[in-house]
Amino acid sequence: MSDTSQAVAGGPLRSRDFRLLLAGAATGQFGAQVTLVALPLVAVLELDAPAFQVGLLTAAETAAFLLVGLPAGALTDRMRKRPLMIRADLVRALAMASIPAAALADALTMAQLYAVALVTGVATVFFDVAHQSYLPQILPREQLMSGNGALETVRSTAQVTGPGLGGGLVQLVGAHFAVIVDAVGYVLSALFLQRVDKAEESPERVAGGSLSKEIGEGVRFILGHPLLRVIALTTGLANFFTAVLMATQTVHLVRVVGLEAGGLGLVLSASAAGGLLGALCAGRVAARLGQARVILLSLLVTGPFALLWPLSGHGVPGALLFAAGSAVVSFGAVVYNVAQVSFRQGMCPPRLLGRMNATLRFLMWGTLPLGALLGGALAQSYGTRTTLAWCAAGILAVPLPLLFSPLRRMRDLPAPQDDGGAAHGTPRKTAPGDADEHPAPASTC
Numbered sequence: 001m002s003d004t005s006q007a008v009a010g011g012p013l014r015s016r017d018f019r020l021l022l023a024g025a026a027t028g029q030f031g032a033q034v035t036l037v038a039l040p041l042v043a044v045l046e047l048d049a050p051a052f053q054v055g056l057l058t059a060a061e062t063a064a065f066l067l068v069g070l071p072a073g074a075l076t077d078r079m080r081k082r083p084l085m086i087r088a089d090l091v092r093a094l095a096m097a098s099i100p101a102a103a104l105a106d107a108l109t110m111a112q113l114y115a116v117a118l119v120t121g122v123a124t125v126f127f128d129v130a131h132q133s134y135l136p137q138i139l140p141r142e143q144l145m146s147g148n149g150a151l152e153t154v155r156s157t158a159q160v161t162g163p164g165l166g167g168g169l170v171q172l173v174g175a176h177f178a179v180i181v182d183a184v185g186y187v188l189s190a191l192f193l194q195r196v197d198k199a200e201e202s203p204e205r206v207a208g209g210s211l212s213k214e215i216g217e218g219v220r221f222i223l224g225h226p227l228l229r230v231i232a233l234t235t236g237l238a239n240f241f242t243a244v245l246m247a248t249q250t251v252h253l254v255r256v257v258g259l260e261a262g263g264l265g266l267v268l269s270a271s272a273a274g275g276l277l278g279a280l281c282a283g284r285v286a287a288r289l290g291q292a293r294v295i296l297l298s299l300l301v302t303g304p305f306a307l308l309w310p311l312s313g314h315g316v317p318g319a320l321l322f323a324a325g326s327a328v329v330s331f332g333a334v335v336y337n338v339a340q341v342s343f344r345q346g347m348c349p350p351r352l353l354g355r356m357n358a359t360l361r362f363l364m365w366g367t368l369p370l371g372a373l374l375g376g377a378l379a380q381s382y383g384t385r386t387t388l389a390w391c392a393a394g395i396l397a398v399p400l401p402l403l404f405s406p407l408r409r410m411r412d413l414p415a416p417q418d419d420g421g422a423a424h425g426t427p428r429k430t431a432p433g434d435a436d437e438h439p440a441p442a443s444t445c
Helices: 003-010 016-046 051-067 069-077 081-104 110-138 141-173 180-194 211-223 226-255 261-289 291-308 316-347 350-365 367-382 384-397
Strands: none
Touching: 016 051, 016 081, 016 110, 016 141, 016 180, 016 226, 016 261, 051 069, 051 110, 051 226, 051 350, 051 367, 069 110, 069 211, 069 350, 081 110, 081 180, 110 141, 110 350, 141 180, 141 261, 141 316, 211 226, 211 350, 226 261, 226 291, 226 316, 226 350, 226 367, 226 384, 261 291, 261 316, 291 316, 291 384, 350 367, 367 384
């Protein structure tokens, strides 16, 4: 029995290749979550950076999605995905390892932190686009919801455990040495990916094709699809305000709430527990409510809890409020992500997967550096609590595009379209009770 047949018969975890993909994701994500705590603390504690410079560092980490997001998709569609992911892992490992090396030489500067953040961001763009395009080669369409749920579970578990360990390592060995865990995680990810057996042929080049023409095809595919358009807009708004939070939270929790590195890590770990619960339950919730409804309700119901962020003051009560707000918002975000990523992977023609994922990343993640810059500027000018209040108001507005879209009248998402030349499928509008016509996806739990 083939690896794909095993996945169909017993779920994605029966597939050896998927287990290796999952193990690589676990090691890479764990290291990245340690760095989520350690890298801003290098700036805040060791280089005494002001709030705007911390925001600039967050922007540098995500600027690649805006700078190279579109060409990355077209280039990824021209290459085999697994070797590309391995190279991206090794580049990220070398970049992260340069931080403790510079610290030992007493030569670490903010300029180097910006450069490391930018380099790892570019590598991450290519890795993520290739990863999302590679999963449908490992699993059949009917297993994508379960597979993405398992990957989100791994990511959320890393978000729960990584920041706590990262905070402890910062207190034990210093922030600049804690990031070495990230470098090791990327090396292990590359080693796991190297062991995947799935044969992958080089994509066929279209005669007369050019990079700009291929990019344009991906953009037209997204903008011509009514559901993908609204998903891109909604996620872009969510990421914009998430970046405002990311640029502000470390400064707020250290300088306003009064946490040390270990306490900061624990708060971020507790916040991520909601995401882990969301990953475990996303498939079950989608099966009960419908995949389209879940995309809307996951954000609409959990968004108001962002109002707890600006209410967090000094001491333990403030830390608990911040963690509670983040945990609920994270639950909604992960449920939303599992549903919408599984939908777009299943409905896109294979030859367009790289460009589709990269175009969406450009539209959705390109807002991250803009939000980070705004967050840093607002925090320096008006304080972190005011910035968090604006951020919470933005999170409340995120579901508005969904409320004015065809998704509002749908229970489940439409079946995938054939790659027969029609690039833009029009979804059929379904009534709220029209459950029998669109079977709910399988549970991830």
